Amino acid sequence: MSEHELQVQEKKEVQHSGETTKPEKYFVPAVDIYETDEGVTVIAEMPGVTGEGVEVSLEDDVLTIQGTRAPEDTEGKRVLLQEYESGNYLRRFTVAETIDQDKIKATMADGLLTVILPKAAPAKPRKIEVQMG
């Protein structure tokens, strides 16, 4: 049991290759990734993102997780202290394992996104008979 004190982890902003048109900020969510015999599980910290705001896609072995959240409602409020910025989340990974694309599952709970990527069954060796002409 790790009973140490949690430390403040500063949010890292995504380094875009180009500038976005909207003045939105994208942060890199902290992740845990682990592998079992059945598949790969990705858990990402995305506080403030609801189920509707999550987008998960796997394309050419690149897994993209994106979370958008509603901007902070500061109408009629005065900021007394600001220690964190709220913004959207974006992170990409290259997945080395062969993944069964149809069985990818993603759930969102308590600000944590869990993506389960089941491994595809290893391709069966097939014998190809050569027809003699």
Next chain:
Amino acid sequence: MAFIRFAERPHFRNPWAEFERIRQGLDELSRTFINEGQQALARATVYPPLNIFEDRDHLIIKAELPGVKAEDLDISLEGDTLTLQGQRKPREDSDKVSYHRREIKSGSFSRAIALPTKVDMDKMTAKLANGILTITLAKAEEVKPRQISITTE
């Protein structure tokens, strides 16, 4: 032999010039804090980082606590001090997992906040949704802004 030409020397040396320069620097510093209070991020040294807002009647404290369950969180108010305590429990994994990345930490936290105004102890609500904790405190009656009506004769 090095020699200094008279013209290269400053015309006169004001002993207060250096103090003046420091004063200007400090003014500059405080100005940026006042004007850009919205943008300038205060660095949090204790977990969790907080955002505190106020409106006419309320004080709103927000914290990002992903993966923290409501039952593992303890909020107490004592006088002007609000204490936020809790823990993020490590996930229970089966033995057959191998980690590729491990960035999400588990552990306990405790943070005490000195509230800037008096609050009504009975009207305090806390909500934990999507990993964001929102504590809403009602300001005490005596510190609420009061409208003063002007009468003309």
